[in-house]
Amino acid sequence: MSEFDLVVRSRRVVVPDGERALAVAVRDGRIAALADYDEPPPARETVDLGEVALLPGLVDTHVHVNEPGRTHWEGFASATRAAAAGGVTTIVDMPLNSLPPTTTVSALEIKKKAAEGQCHVDVGFWGGAIPTNLDDLEPLLAAGVFGVKCFLSPSGVDEFPALDPGRLIEAMRRLATLDGLLIVHAEDPATLTDPLGPTYPEFLDSRTQDAELRAVERVIDAAALTGCRAHIVHISAGSCVEPLRRAQQSGIRVTAETCPHYLTLSAEDVTSPAFKCCPPIRESTNRDTLWHGLATGTLMGIVSDHSPCPADLKGLTTHDYTSAWGGIASLQLGLPIIWTEALSRGYGLPDVAKWMSAAPAALIGLPTKGTITIGNDADLVAFNPTGQFTVNATKLHHKNPITPYDGHNLTGLVQTTWLRGQTLNDHAQGQFLFAPHQQS
Template sequence: MSAAERAPDAAEHVPDARAADEPYDLVVRSRRAVTPEGERPLAVAVRAGRIAALRPYDEPPPARETVGLGDLALLPGLVDTHVHVNEPGRTHWEGFASATRAAAAGGVTTIVDMPLNSLPPTVDVASLEVKRKAARGQCHVDVGFWGGAVPGNVADLRPLHEAGVFGVKCFLSPSGVDEFPALDRDGLRTALVELASFDGLLIAHAEDPAALTEPTGPTYPDFLRSRTPDAERRAVEQVIELAAETGARAHIVHVSAAACIEPLRQAQRDGVRISAETCPHYLCLTAEEVTGPAYKCCPPVREAANRDALWQALADGVLMGIVSDHSPSTPDLKVPDFAAAWGGVSSLQLGLPVVWTAALSRGYGLPDVVRWMARGPAALAGLPYKGDLRVGADADLVAFDPAAEFTVDVAALHHRNPVSPYDGRTLTGVVRTTWSRGVPVDYVTPTGRFLTPGR
């Protein structure tokens, strides 16, 4: 990688030690800066792309540029560890340029790209380099990469780890694309044994194929009955069992079913190295309101009571965070009905206002949203310099108006294709400015870097 494509190493993240009277590059002042300790008035000082000092709001230090936000909230840049960029191979679905512009517009300053649905999938070092080459010079935010665990590639898992992926993704049921087949139980165990040997991370799409059925008709109830909570729970229990047996680290992606919460809670209490996430669509949409295939995803959006249980699991810490599972496609693949349409929700640009709208109605605050959408995902991926407003962290900042409302116009989003279940929905919370390493994202000049664990 070139210098522009790597994150700074740990030695570059020491607190600033230059002369106290030397001006900072940037100071951003907000009466609602969201730190690990909660909201408070602050002047955040930036030097050389990182947060160099946190000063009282009314005592800002000298800087070459000072930005006053007043009552606008200042958030750390969000971290989205579940994004299907699809480039190369399916760039007409989404690509690095459009995806990272959408991320920045939504307050997301770091994404980690999934190993599918690109062609080739990222299942060995050669395909990882193909993907990095495709992304080079296109990224408006920082980008990392997941590898893939598929039948027959166990010998590639360590080389992928050494090449800088954040972990490897597997499916326990068909992925929807032939080039990324699922692991059976023996394959899952073999992968976990190998990952445990170098403390790698496995992230799993957990649905039990034996419990899935084909939809019996074209409607959403038909589709929902074909992918039951039991199918999800059984697969989660299998990952828990094998993670406990092997001592490996494992993570369940996009939990949709409340039936998974108690097995996860008990495993965490028992010391199993297991974590789990959920997504905006499972927290904010319900089966009762589904109107068309733009809502279709796997596992599916479930009923309102199920949604309430997911919120409680976030509050309890059983679920560590909220990530988008941005899985776009072209409009022609989202028709004609729920049996035939592609399963995936496009929401990368909208995750923050979608979650904030729902969180606000449930009595949660911005510190909760930051914990779930920035700090938690950063911790999962091993990104110690992301997801927080603190000295030494990267100066990834978001000016957020938590009271402003807007109506989603899907055609106006940076997503490559105008498909989203949120089209026409009124949301609360508007991103006004996003800074990546202390520089405002201008949506023209790509300044994002490639990330590896720990960087």
């Protein structure tokens, strides 16, 4: 056997069936062999991590990059640099908050041109479904988006309006004929209310669990009617877990995700509008149900919903939760955030890798991402599971130094990230990824 390009050894390699002491051999950007830790094959470069864990690169399918148009909020260079520093080797960009939104193939091309040469990790794209673009859904899928996103309630930006119940059904009927995936921001507009004042409790009262539950039930019913694959983004309400479980058991094609902030923060923690997001961070008693949903597989995984903005839009000086932009910035921090909480709840690194790597990769149909398996891309993360640090927002690669985790003590340090066997650094090495249904 000729020598490999790279061998990374660890006594804690996280593979699909657990942790093993292995030597992971890389050739031409792919995992070419898994050998015994004590008998590594010859390679041009060998890295011995010892007790530092080796995880598959994280796959974050819910990132608002905002470029072009709102690049001062976040851009491809800053977002993907933050991703790489956090062990995320693949992101999928959301269609809204950029101008134009990704609701046509021409808008997708504009976004790709804006991202070209700036990506430090691999990048894919979601399309959007709005009332006026249902004829664009098939061309968007053919152009390689991984699915299309819609809102059932106002999105927060005028150029991305919500689908009413009739258009939701029509969009799902069209997507079902293509086996396309619809991802849904599920809050019921009829149940949402205007906040009675500027405080967080008043904001929370305006977006109840019932608003989320009713919208999730609407999507479940529509998926059952149309046969469309549907995915509920950022589940915050524990009350949604049981209806999702029942739907999945009955064969309805619906999945759901949650996010680090819903699993680790609580309404009682909120101290500033840096915590504001939609749906909102709920009471601490809600978190146990979300973790149970993950443990049982009803919630398939964890993604960031990284949605940053500049300080003047976040209301940090006024503390007005009504007018502040709703979005959490955490792209660089997701792995240690989740590991800190998972560790305290008795979960292991294989659980975290499943939720943050394998499941998101499977959702969008990327068979060569998400696991340390022979033939997969050599997207790897050296992660010290016992290292500790205090979050300093000004030291993160996010364009705007705002995060509710500022000052939090976290366990777990990302030491090195490899993309297709190459150590990630200041050189932008990322590639565009396209869905398997892309036409040649």
